[in-house]
Amino acid sequence: MTTTALPASPPRPQVRRRPRAPRARLAGIALRTPYWVLTGALALVFVFPLIWAGVASVAPQPGSSQVDGWGLGNYATLMEYQAGLPQYLLNSTLVSGMTVLFTLVSSVLGGYAFSRFKFPGRDVLFLLTLAILMVPYATLLIPLYVMLNAIGLQNTLVGLALVLTVFQLPFATFMMRISFDAVPRELDEAALVDGCSSFRALRTVLLPAVKPGIITVGLFAFLAAWNDFVAPLILISDSTKIPLPLAVANLRAQVMGIVDYGATEAGVVVMALPCVVLFLLLQRHYVRGFMSGALKG
Amino acid sequence: MPAKTSTRPPTRPAVVAVARRRALHGWAYAAPTALLVVGLFVLPVLLVGQMSLSDWPLLAGNQGINAPQNYVDALTHRFFWDSVVFTLKYTVIATVLLIGLGLGLALLVQESSRWSAVLRTSILVPSALGLASASLLFYALYSPQVGPLSPLLQRLGLADGPVSFLGTPESALWSTVFLVVWRFAGFYMLLLMVGLQGIPHDVIEAARMDGANRWQTFVSVTLPLLRPSLALCTVLCVTGSLLAFDQFYILTKGGPDNSTLTVVQLIYNVAFQGQNDLGVAAALSIVVLVVLVVVNVAQMRAMRAGQED
Numbered sequence: 001m002t003t004t005a006l007p008a009s010p011p012r013p014q015v016r017r018r019p020r021a022p023r024a025r026l027a028g029i030a031l032r033t034p035y036w037v038l039t040g041a042l043a044l045v046f047v048f049p050l051i052w053a054g055v056a057s058v059a060p061q062p063g064s065s066q067v068d069g070w071g072l073g074n075y076a077t078l079m080e081y082q083a084g085l086p087q088y089l090l091n092s093t094l095v096s097g098m099t100v101l102f103t104l105v106s107s108v109l110g111g112y113a114f115s116r117f118k119f120p121g122r123d124v125l126f127l128l129t130l131a132i133l134m135v136p137y138a139t140l141l142i143p144l145y146v147m148l149n150a151i152g153l154q155n156t157l158v159g160l161a162l163v164l165t166v167f168q169l170p171f172a173t174f175m176m177r178i179s180f181d182a183v184p185r186e187l188d189e190a191a192l193v194d195g196c197s198s199f200r201a202l203r204t205v206l207l208p209a210v211k212p213g214i215i216t217v218g219l220f221a222f223l224a225a226w227n228d229f230v231a232p233l234i235l236i237s238d239s240t241k242i243p244l245p246l247a248v249a250n251l252r253a254q255v256m257g258i259v260d261y262g263a264t265e266a267g268v269v270v271m272a273l274p275c276v277v278l279f280l281l282l283q284r285h286y287v288r289g290f291m292s293g294a295l296k297g
Numbered sequence: 298m299p300a301k302t303s304t305r306p307p308t309r310p311a312v313v314a315v316a317r318r319r320a321l322h323g324w325a326y327a328a329p330t331a332l333l334v335v336g337l338f339v340l341p342v343l344l345v346g347q348m349s350l351s352d353w354p355l356l357a358g359n360q361g362i363n364a365p366q367n368y369v370d371a372l373t374h375r376f377f378w379d380s381v382v383f384t385l386k387y388t389v390i391a392t393v394l395l396i397g398l399g400l401g402l403a404l405l406v407q408e409s410s411r412w413s414a415v416l417r418t419s420i421l422v423p424s425a426l427g428l429a430s431a432s433l434l435f436y437a438l439y440s441p442q443v444g445p446l447s448p449l450l451q452r453l454g455l456a457d458g459p460v461s462f463l464g465t466p467e468s469a470l471w472s473t474v475f476l477v478v479w480r481f482a483g484f485y486m487l488l489l490m491v492g493l494q495g496i497p498h499d500v501i502e503a504a505r506m507d508g509a510n511r512w513q514t515f516v517s518v519t520l521p522l523l524r525p526s527l528a529l530c531t532v533l534c535v536t537g538s539l540l541a542f543d544q545f546y547i548l549t550k551g552g553p554d555n556s557t558l559t560v561v562q563l564i565y566n567v568a569f570q571g572q573n574d575l576g577v578a579a580a581l582s583i584v585v586l587v588v589l590v591v592v593n594v595a596q597m598r599a600m601r602a603g604q605e606d
């Protein structure tokens with residue numbers, strides 16, 4: 001009865017053998033016990049810090065806002081901290097939303113152009129977009145800081161979102177291009193012959209077909225923007241406009257050098273929760289992103 | 298349907314006109330990408346070059362050319378060589394550990410059973426977190442006041458007194474490495490798993506038929522065939538580690554005694570913390586940029602050469 005629940009293959013996964021004789025199977029179960037213990041412990045190492053952060057954020061702790069008994073004292077501190085958690089959440093949401101929007105608009109249109117149209121400069125532009133990967137992000141932030149200042153976008157969430165979008169473009173454009181390439185040309189050519197404009201063909205025929213690619217690109221753009229730390233650190237100096245990771249990092253340095261670990265844990269939970277939930281919901285799309293990345297190599 | 302397109306045989310000028318209109322549409326669709334790439338990538342790259350040759354204080358702006366003073370200042374900065382050595386050391390440790398562990402994990406979880414799927418998901422979950430969130434989480438986890446690790450090690454008899462995870466240069470480095478491995482192991486596991494799945498099963502079967510044992514098969518069949526994936530992982534890991542910033546900025550602030558200062562942190566400090574010299578910071582950026590482009594090109598060459606064999 002238990003055998004049906006057991007994985008059929010032996011511990012070394014690169015070997016795929018047929019089910020063995022009954023005696024061998026018994027030996028297999030005995031051999032697999034250390035495997036389960038080992039892999040179970042491994043899984044625990046990866047999951048434990050996350051669970052600990054969740055538990056510790058509501059557990060009683062000296063030196064935090066939740067000294068005795070379980071409760072949400074640390075989250076209350078976070079609500080009150082400087083501009084307040086709602087403001088920081090709003091900033092993070094706005095930046096992530098704009099980054100996802102800009103990335104999707106530019107990569108869907110760009111992917112369509114690269115996949116379906118021939119125009120002078122096409123290959124140069126595509127290579128230039130991929131070349132963004134070669135140039136270290138952090139080293140471009142200094143000229144970007146000067147440039148955003150020059151055009152009046154310093155200290156704005158729009159400027160930050162535009163910068164984050166540019167660093168999403170290599171992956172996003174590549175992903176959308178191969179998504180469009182995978183759709184048979186006959187599909188949109190038929191629409192064009194029927195008198196559709198190229199934009200209408202994109203909207204009604206192609207967009208539904210490349211939806212998985214769009215979800216993957218959007219997910220990666222969201223995770224990158226929601227979690228980014230360096231770009232706002234350099235580009236945003238107004239403390240009411242900083243996104244969540246920066247606010248929680250600043251929180252540690254407050255209160256005369258004494259670190260409020262409770263509030264830090266609560267902040268980590270607030271930052272991590274949307275990412276973990278999105279990841280668990282969209283794991284398939286997340287993995288697809290890697291597949292295309294590996295194809296490229 | 299190809300028959301449809303040939304229903305009206307077009308004349309030559311009409312074909313040219315259609316092609317020109319298609320090209321125009323193509324440019325229109327590519328315009329947002331072009332604007333972003335030129336405005337926020339090409340121009341900044343040119344500007345960082347100009348800045349590296351100019352006297353450029355943070356607040357006063359461009360004060361004219363002073364080449365090559367910024368490069369001299371950058372290379373003789375008192376923390377420059379220390380940060381280079383530390384960054385390289387960190388890169389080697391992180392790359393070896395992450396790729397070794399990633400490969401081990403990929404082999405461990407690649408079978409398609411429910412338990413493997415659970416394992417994969419647990420190992421992957423940390424990679425959904427931002428590096429900054431993960432660093433803050435480990436900052437609390439490592440803390441002597443509230444962290445559970447130090448009491449745990451003491452109870453297990455592995456430590457005599459409270460463990461200081463970030464107190465000495467060595468422990469700060471290894472604590473950060475542990476955090477990075479925790480955060481990124483799933484990422485490399487996934488990339489290498491995709492590579493492993495790309496290896497045709499009959500090749501491995503054939504090696505086994507020829508009497509190769511598991512280890513021989515792994516070393517002389519699987520590893521060589523996995524070379525493109527391993528190369529991709531190495532490129533990503535080396536690049537990422539050479540540019541390490543968040544984890545050290547949050548966990549150690551470069552301390553204790555500037556022993557964990559990475560190159561990117563040095564750039565940040567020169568530009569925005571105290572010295573406020575964007576010219577020298579730009580010169581440092583150019584140095585990093587050139588090194589990275591050279592490293593990446595060299596690694597891709599090696600990868601190509603490996604594929605041609």
